[in-house]
Amino acid sequence: MNRSASRNLRYGLTTALAWTVAILVFFPIFWMMITAFKTEEQAYQLSVFFTPTLQSFRDVFARSDYLAFAGNSIAISVGVTVLSLLVAIPAAYSMAFFPGPKTQKLLLWMMSTKMMPSVGVLLPVYLLWKNIGLLDTLSGLIIIYTLINLPIAVWMTYTYFCEVPKEILEASRIDGASTWQEIVHLLMPMSLPGLASTALLLLILSWNEAFWSINLSSAHAAPLTVFIASYSSPEGLFWAKLSAASLLAVAPIMVLGWLTQKQLVRGLTFGAVK
């Protein structure tokens, strides 16, 4: 009797504590979500009781070239994802199925390129991009993001390919399949869930990247991260518009992240935590 009472107490405390933490952590996002549906006057009344309106969303769409920024974000993220996978899949195939004595070292070296801080090469990249006309272009950003994310893409596809039984690929080779057929018609369909989660991680990382986008793009190729940064001027005090623009920028990626949290852990820790 005493024991079950203490168990109930513990259950109640856990529930209360965990939900308090969850609500506190989520609160800024919740606040942004409801402010997005207020008018500018209502936003400053700090109340949760109000009649929702879509006015701020209309303002965001009407005021600025919001769609151009959103389009840039989509083009960059999709471009980075496709390009990274195109480069990573053949490399990972070669390393997973025909490992040599140096394969592990090669993988570690690839990861080690991520230890270099971006800011250490900001100036040369900026000047190079300026001289060859890549500054403020979509391809300029796609190239940089791909180079940054390539180690993750190779590593993730490599770990997924290692789970594919070698015998199946060998059987197809006996049936006369070429390397290309083997990769496209056999390996990729077999490791589709792994490739999909690699793609999602690349999408999320490039959608939210804010160092290179702020420094290498302005009017023409700027994605949403840069658009939102422009609200750091006094314009940011138009809370309802700031919130509406932010909500639109954040919502799709948050949903993707929620749907794929398990695979994300594996990708972000390079398979060390599953």
Next chain:
Amino acid sequence: MPSSAHTALRADAPPAQAARGPGRWTQRWLMSPAVLSLLLWSVVPLLMTIWFSLIRYNLLSPDQTGFVGLDNYRFMWSDPSFFPSIFNTLVLTVSVLLISVVGGVLLAVLFDQEFPGRGVARLLVIAPFFVMPTVSALIWKNMLLHPVYGLFAAALHAVGLQPVDWLGEYPMFSIILIVSWQWLPFAFLILLTAIQSLDPEQKEAAQIDGAGPFSMFFYIVLPHLKRAIGVVVMIETIFLLSIFAEIYTTTSGGPGTATTTLSFLIYSLGLQQFDVGMASTGGILAVLLANIVSVFLVRMLANNLKGENER
């Protein structure tokens, strides 16, 4: 095909015996785009930074050129914002690491318990990690921390206290708060996944042996999390050492040099004052700092993993 049947039976057979696989050159060719692009990426810009750091190179005074040796480094050493920027970078990195690892472990233990709505609560806690840095910085700066209209000011006002100008009076604290809000969820997500892979039988056995919640935590849970904690520290350090967007959109490094990190200093030298030489000097120092930190990290992690294998 006797050799292929042989390999099919023995999955661990040396790859060289694999049946009619792509030849050695095809294999190299398949790897070359990835390897060559990363090789270029890791060598060329770095060499250029080193070269720029040794010459006089200011986009605003193109007539002044020439090799100056280590002069830029000497100037950097005596620059009044250099040491504060190193100090700020380390304070920010270490504080956020401590908050996210300690907080992440505690939250992971909490969320490892059963309670109603656990799945939803878990989604709420990891959500900030998916918010882009410029959004989180501006929501915090304008809507929560604003000294006049912000929610925190209103809350303090409601209980009869004076509102605080968070970013003006406690700039570093505010930045740490914002960055921790983004990275604690990451640590939590990794550590919760790790804690849930703990064998329930091991826990039960410890309970039968009479282990209380504290000895359970220190002798079972924490050792199990060692590897995951190492991974969190490593990944967060890479990102935290080069935090930029949060500072760019909130304090611009100020007031004074209170929140100028090495990343922000280099940006401001290079792309605001157009002093390529000095900015590149800062860049080299940032690379050195990252390498020093990573050497310590790798050694720590290696010891960690070795300890785990011996157990």
